[in-house]
Amino acid sequence: MTPIMSKSDAAALVSAARIRRGLTWAEIAKELGAPLVWTTAALLGQHPMTREQAARACAFLGLEDEVAESLQLQPSRGSAPEVMSDPTVYRFVEALSVYGPALKELIHEEFGDGIMSAINFQVDISRRPDPDGDRVVVTFDGKFLDYKW
Amino acid sequence: MTPIMSKSDAAALVSAARIRRGLTWAEIAKELGAPLVWTTAALLGQHPMTREQAARACAFLGLEDEVAESLQLQPSRGSAPEVMSDPTVYRFVEALSVYGPALKELIHEEFGDGIMSAINFQVDISRRPDPDGDRVVVTFDGKFLDYKW
Amino acid sequence: MTPIMSKSDAAALVSAARIRRGLTWAEIAKELGAPLVWTTAALLGQHPMTREQAARACAFLGLEDEVAESLQLQPSRGSAPEVMSDPTVYRFVEALSVYGPALKELIHEEFGDGIMSAINFQVDISRRPDPDGDRVVVTFDGKFLDYKW
Amino acid sequence: MTPIMSKSDAAALVSAARIRRGLTWAEIAKELGAPLVWTTAALLGQHPMTREQAARACAFLGLEDEVAESLQLQPSRGSAPEVMSDPTVYRFVEALSVYGPALKELIHEEFGDGIMSAINFQVDISRRPDPDGDRVVVTFDGKFLDYKW
Amino acid sequence: MTPIMSKSDAAALVSAARIRRGLTWAEIAKELGAPLVWTTAALLGQHPMTREQAARACAFLGLEDEVAESLQLQPSRGSAPEVMSDPTVYRFVEALSVYGPALKELIHEEFGDGIMSAINFQVDISRRPDPDGDRVVVTFDGKFLDYKW
Amino acid sequence: MTPIMSKSDAAALVSAARIRRGLTWAEIAKELGAPLVWTTAALLGQHPMTREQAARACAFLGLEDEVAESLQLQPSRGSAPEVMSDPTVYRFVEALSVYGPALKELIHEEFGDGIMSAINFQVDISRRPDPDGDRVVVTFDGKFLDYKW
Amino acid sequence: MTPIMSKSDAAALVSAARIRRGLTWAEIAKELGAPLVWTTAALLGQHPMTREQAARACAFLGLEDEVAESLQLQPSRGSAPEVMSDPTVYRFVEALSVYGPALKELIHEEFGDGIMSAINFQVDISRRPDPDGDRVVVTFDGKFLDYKW
Amino acid sequence: MTPIMSKSDAAALVSAARIRRGLTWAEIAKELGAPLVWTTAALLGQHPMTREQAARACAFLGLEDEVAESLQLQPSRGSAPEVMSDPTVYRFVEALSVYGPALKELIHEEFGDGIMSAINFQVDISRRPDPDGDRVVVTFDGKFLDYKW
């Protein structure tokens, strides 16, 4: 018996294949017929794929069955602290540190005592053209859940 | 000479006045003619207000001049760690931990090597009605900045 | 304008009144007609009370209006690290550290990819008589939420 | 002499075999005639198994003797911090952070000065059907131990 | 309503009275008819006293009723990290760091899988005369608890 | 030239041999004619052995010369944080957190300003039969050292 | 006897006076005839001032003698972690995290094994006009110190 | 499929080749026609190189194609904590800790509310001769970005 390939090893092979084949994440998502951010996150190890999704992704990328097996694993989610301090990711962390308490106030004002779900949840990213320089627009969209006993 | 009231003391008085007068953050923002999230963040101490904004906010809330003086101070921005673990704020932290690496990949794919600015930046929050339960929609919108030597 | 009394100051006064009047948390919960754990948590500052609940609790405990005002505040939830290392609380932390991964496996096996909500959630505590020594039984009961894009 | 296989390596092989054979934790627990959460925790490395339990588990899963030897080892218990921040496990951590002080108050009120044992202790998990969505019910059941000099 | 004096404030007053009256902890323990380490720990805030014990201690030390009220409070146990790095306390921490794994092995060898209770537990300290310099002898004595499902 | 086997690798081989040969730590200590806790700690890597002790231990356990060479190395002492949170070890940590300040007071009262040495020091462990359940008795015995300039 | 005013209290009064009198740091530095960054750092508590400098600064700002006394104190230097995460300061931290290892390589290549002194050291800040947006230019200028036994 | 060589492995090979061939970072930067600090940082893994830059660097250093592939990877930027405590790097950290708050004040005074970009940014290092010992001069030069909603 051999252990199942870890999700981080699988993600490293997905990245290598993607770069060497000259594919974009968008092309892979299109091939899978799945949302762009979801697909990217899943291939990086944050969501389990179905057997069909994993097989199709590996066929498209020319990867072995061991990778497909790993992509179906239930993940342990989350990122190491060093990932959060990469400048591209850190700007989101900083924005939360500045605007988090205001978002909390406004969620409570609009919806009452509760939270935005991070499970019944989707994220989207897009480019918004702007004469002063195009903009990155990221939308967090989660179901409101009220504290209910 | 007395020190200027700290921004956290000012925020506590703003909150007390807002609640006792039965005002919403939206009503205050409207009174100031300023964006909702910006106004909330500024009154909580994360942005300096102009003299006029501070005076108008304090008049609307029935607060003393000392509060208005504090609201104009240049802040030291950011939230204490215990704020980030409040469940309403934490869901955003968790979403970043799950989707941060995917967002990084997709920013680089779409824009090249760089970041979404957290300075030339705005946040918006809205309610999206949904038959399965209304949704909290938060949009991060920042100018793309490429690494440029 | 004075700031609203902090929830920790209010909790200290609730505790002082409860002990000096010789009341149990169960008697207070009964007076409020609210669940026992919820009532205790709310009076310790983890849930906002309605105006009526706060007024009734303060009347029962002989506390001032300032306490009632504080009890209605939207809380910033969570406990300081030193609270989690008190032996009575730590045993729960230790149990999670030992059984957390097993609970994760079994939630995924029974329900699929998702979580037990900590928002649509209730806790109960009871005494189970046992000839070898009575037992503390604590039940966590939360709605299953599946990862849904 | 070779070292005994580590419990984490053994757990990785147990998981690989379980998935490849299409077995559930419940089926393994039934095969062993042992409680579900206990069995899962033990196979993940948190409890030592008897020689018979280990042999039976390995036979059922088609695993080598080295795995069985490892499963009998006395463990060093507990989970790494990154395990505790996986969202499925974190919800329990968050619930403790919110309700821990209330549970402490109520244990002292009902039983006196002492703790719920985490050693003379069992955990159970079940599904409770609910028209608004089925619920995860987890029961912590430990002997009360009073501070006794 | 005023809050109950904190246990750390009460301990500071106990220490001041003890020193100014020239009393030893041993004399106080004898006055209370209670074990030495238990009495010291209780007066420092780690154990609740009965009404009688608290009253007697305060009478002996010439302390106010507010102190006696505080001494009866259920404590939140444990010491701040800076206390653990005082050299006199740190030597115990260091000894645990060096001998902890060996003690774990020997508890399991002698008793099986389980722990020494820190609740059904007592500590004693004594001086052992020795020609090479007298010795501090500290005995930890706790009931063995085996992992029992 | 090859590096000397690390003490943790040596300890892993000692443990494997001990278990496979069905030996107890007590039998090994008896074979070496050395104290029980010292022997266990030394074989786990916390004390250097003499050439004779190392050779005898390896002969008794059927281990290679490389292990004997490692057992004679001067150690870097102490345990990783994850070892200290294993429940069997943690109970000692918790006892120190509760009773550490009291022990400090009583050492100063009995001996003056100074510490219990953790170097001129020995630990013993024994079983004390008790009708309510046998007890683990651990004795820390160190020379008193006074602050002396 | 009263304690000397803390440097952080003095800095808060300096800031209040500076803002209320409408003075810039540059004007204060000019008044003192001292470098701009040094003056700002000294008034914020990071350098001791001479009696004359402190007196002149307080006269210019209309501050009490207690402030002047504090400004002459030998400081304990450095900033709290929360200061380092303010976005304006954090960009310098991030730049160090990205370029620190390269600066180390180049110092060693140009100067040999050693460091840039942070004691025999000066910092300057200036604005460099640029058609694409003016630039902040900060110069660290320290004596090279080679490792010398 | 094999994973792409990690940037830290590539940096180790670059360093080995540079030292064995007796090349300076300055010679490599000249060969690439790129700024000195940028080139050093890029080869240490903090910036992606173009295909041409990577190929040229590897040809100059006699390195394999696998290294060139790695040098083109988009990096995860930043340094581990142990790098920041190396004395040569730490002096910069210390200078920031001492002068960071002053730099923040002066950026706001000269430019208004905003930051020095660490993305539209360049660093330079030079030697300034001085009779009292030559000096290391490091210039941080970044575009000012104002908080703009």
Added chain:
Amino acid sequence: MTPIMSKSDAAALVSAARIRRGLTWAEIAKELGAPLVWTTAALLGQHPMTREQAARACAFLGLEDEVAESLQLQPSRGSAPEVMSDPTVYRFVEALSVYGPALKELIHEEFGDGIMSAINFQVDISRRPDPDGDRVVVTFDGKFLDYKW
């Protein structure tokens, strides 16, 4: 009853009196007839003084009896982390980080398995004239203690 003045409050008053009276630590040590470093450390709160020493120091400095009472208290020793990062103190920390492992090797080589006592210990500081700049010479002098069971 009032609590005894804390050692940090006493140290702040000692410092204020010392500065306002224009006294050096050396003059105070001479007045007490005690070693220089010991006296300074004791007045800063790291050693208890005898009644006579405390009275004499307070008389010399013109301080109240409350300070003298505090100076006799048994201290809880050690410094907060922010003290250790002050540059003047940090250089010692850095030297230990660089030379600590070498000192350990050489203590074991010269003395065997054991430590330099930090209790039976004295520190001295002096100025050594040097044409290239005078030198700070600090001597740590502690009794060797061998690991002795």
Added chain:
Amino acid sequence: MTPIMSKSDAAALVSAARIRRGLTWAEIAKELGAPLVWTTAALLGQHPMTREQAARACAFLGLEDEVAESLQLQPSRGSAPEVMSDPTVYRFVEALSVYGPALKELIHEEFGDGIMSAINFQVDISRRPDPDGDRVVVTFDGKFLDYKW
């Protein structure tokens, strides 16, 4: 191309060779004609050696050229936290925690505002015979550097 052997691997081989050949650090230092503490620190990876020193050390110890190449590398200096908690090293850390603030006061009193250099710096260790037990004497000797703008 192969990477240069890491300094920690080289140090492990130096230690193995030293022990197997029965050499002391003092003998190696004598062979190199270099100071004792410097030599030990350099061979443990904290200082770069010249080509001649490295060759001579490796010849004396019978080590391969790869080790000599590594010994010439510019190091990243400092020790991991677990090294600092080894008891032999920790006593120095503790002494700094107790006497650090006093040393800071006395450096400022004797020399003015500045530091003891840890770069223009040497350490020595010696044995001082004493009838009550020989003593470890460690001398830190660094050039005074005054804060100079």
